[in-house]
Amino acid sequence: MATIREIAKIAGVSPATVSRILNNDSTLSVTEETRVKVYAVAEEMHYMKKGGADKAVFKIGILQWFSAEEEQRDDYYLRARQGIEDYCIRNSISIVRAYRSDANYREVIGNLNGLICIGKFSVKETRELISACENIIFIDMSVDNREVSTLTIDFKTAAREALEYLYGLGHRKIAYIGGLEYASGTDAIEDSRKKAYHSFMKKNKLSVKGLVREGQFNTASGYEMMNELLDEGVAVSAVFAASDAIAYGVMRSVKEHGMRVPEDISVIGINDSEMSRFSEPALTTMRAPAYEMGQHAANLVYAMSKLSIKTPLKASITCELVERESCRKVTR
Numbered sequence: 001m002a003t004i005r006e007i008a009k010i011a012g013v014s015p016a017t018v019s020r021i022l023n024n025d026s027t028l029s030v031t032e033e034t035r036v037k038v039y040a041v042a043e044e045m046h047y048m049k050k051g052g053a054d055k056a057v058f059k060i061g062i063l064q065w066f067s068a069e070e071e072q073r074d075d076y077y078l079r080a081r082q083g084i085e086d087y088c089i090r091n092s093i094s095i096v097r098a099y100r101s102d103a104n105y106r107e108v109i110g111n112l113n114g115l116i117c118i119g120k121f122s123v124k125e126t127r128e129l130i131s132a133c134e135n136i137i138f139i140d141m142s143v144d145n146r147e148v149s150t151l152t153i154d155f156k157t158a159a160r161e162a163l164e165y166l167y168g169l170g171h172r173k174i175a176y177i178g179g180l181e182y183a184s185g186t187d188a189i190e191d192s193r194k195k196a197y198h199s200f201m202k203k204n205k206l207s208v209k210g211l212v213r214e215g216q217f218n219t220a221s222g223y224e225m226m227n228e229l230l231d232e233g234v235a236v237s238a239v240f241a242a243s244d245a246i247a248y249g250v251m252r253s254v255k256e257h258g259m260r261v262p263e264d265i266s267v268i269g270i271n272d273s274e275m276s277r278f279s280e281p282a283l284t285t286m287r288a289p290a291y292e293m294g295q296h297a298a299n300l301v302y303a304m305s306k307l308s309i310k311t312p313l314k315a316s317i318t319c320e321l322v323e324r325e326s327c328r329k330v331t332r
Contacts, residue, residue: 002045011041022047039089059094060084060301061109061133065119067101074217074245075273076290080118080139083294093302100125106132114301116294117141122183135305139297140290142314149304149313151297155270158286158319159196162240162268165284165321170330171238171266172206177225177250178242179217193242193270210234217242222249230257236265237330244269244276244285251279251326262328272322281325288319 004022008015013034020028021038062084066077081097088095096112098105100121106128109115115133120141130136130148137149166174176197181189194214201208213229215221222241229236230253241247247269251261261267261281269276272287300313 002042002047004047007038007041007045007047010045011038013038018042036086036089039086043089043095057094058092058302058305059096059112059114060088060298061096061098061112061115063105063109063115063117063129064097064099065117065121067099074243076243076271076288077118077140079290080294080297083291083296084116084298085294087295087298087302091302093298109133113305116297116301118294120181120183120189122187125183135301137297137301137304137313139293147312149300150315151293151300151313152316153288153290153293154316154318155288156192156196158270158288159193159240159242160200161319161321162270162286163197163200166238166240166266166268166327167200167204169238169266169327173211173235173237174201174206175211175213175229175234175236175239176208176242177222177229177239177246178212178214179221179246180214181217191242197240211236217245219245219249219252222246223253224249226250226253227257230254238266238268238327241267241269244271244273244283247283247285247326248275248279251281251283261326266327268327270319276322276324279326284324284327285322286319287322289317293317 004018005015008018011018017030018038021035022042062081064077064081085095096108098108102108109132112133114135117129117138118140126143137151139151140153141150142152143150163174176194178191178194183189198208211234213225215225222245226249239250241250247267250267254261254265259265269283269285270288272285276283276285303309
């Protein structure tokens with residue numbers, strides 16, 4: 001079994017710091033990065049406190065809709081998973097990971113204390129998962145079943161606020177560049193961002209003709225969709241991109257068409273991914289707290305099991321505007 005001194009050597013901190021972190025000493029002043037690193041090393045080395053062998057290990061399963069490769073291309077789901085894992089590490093909770101693309105994922109998630117499902121699942125898959133683990137929560141997906149807990153990001157309000165921001169800057173020709181998602185290859189999922197866009201444009205008596213494009217939630221697709229819109233000669237002063245990844249592609253397309261962001265076309269995204277601060281120009285976006293959503297989900301599953309809570313919870317987390325450099329006021 002690993003010792004505190006061995007963990008300290010690998011983590012690059014003192015044994016005293018490791019001891020205080022693992023004993024949840026609230027008076028210790030260290031960075032969150034150091035705290036998470038110590039927990040991660042302790043888990044990897046299978047560290048167990050004295051007397052811990054007599055206690056049953058609490059196991060939480062993480063089932064992801066995305067494949068491992070897709071997760072690396074869009075850090076929204078990656079941050080949600082990291083939020084779950086960091087909470088589990090801090091609370092000495094064992095983690096079982098699986099992707100829906102894994103052939104044996106049903107066996108991997110069997111016999112767990114709790115299960116967190118990330119992403120979009122079909123009605124059939126949802127029923128199967130509920131049967132597999134009664135202490136379950138779906139995040140980033142609304143489930144009609146009243147007996148199931150869900151935790152989502154309020155993208156509908158975020159989209160409306162993003163559009164209100166652009167409208168307040170004087171923009172009237174606002175394009176929507178979004179993505180299509182399918183729960184099981186064929187079950188199309190209604191996007192609340194697109195729905196909010198149409199509602200906003202209708203309410204403000206603004207035309208959407210030629211201004212809507214839908215592809216995939218990645219940079220390459222955003223680039224292709226914006227190329228298509230600009231090549232068709234559609235007049236646009238601003239773009240509301242359904243994700244930051246799409247927005248990066250949009251900005252590249254604008255540049256290659258001999259125009260500038262935001263001088264010629266303003267761009268706003270949703271997510272506030274790590275790259276948003278470093279894009280050129282830095283991307284204005286609606287921050288979607290995916291990491292916090294993951295932490296809340298892990299806490300809820302843990303609490304529901306420990307307290308025998310059976311009442312389901314339907315909750316959503318709000319986004320906030322992060323103003324940077326990719327939007328500007330219309331000058332007439």
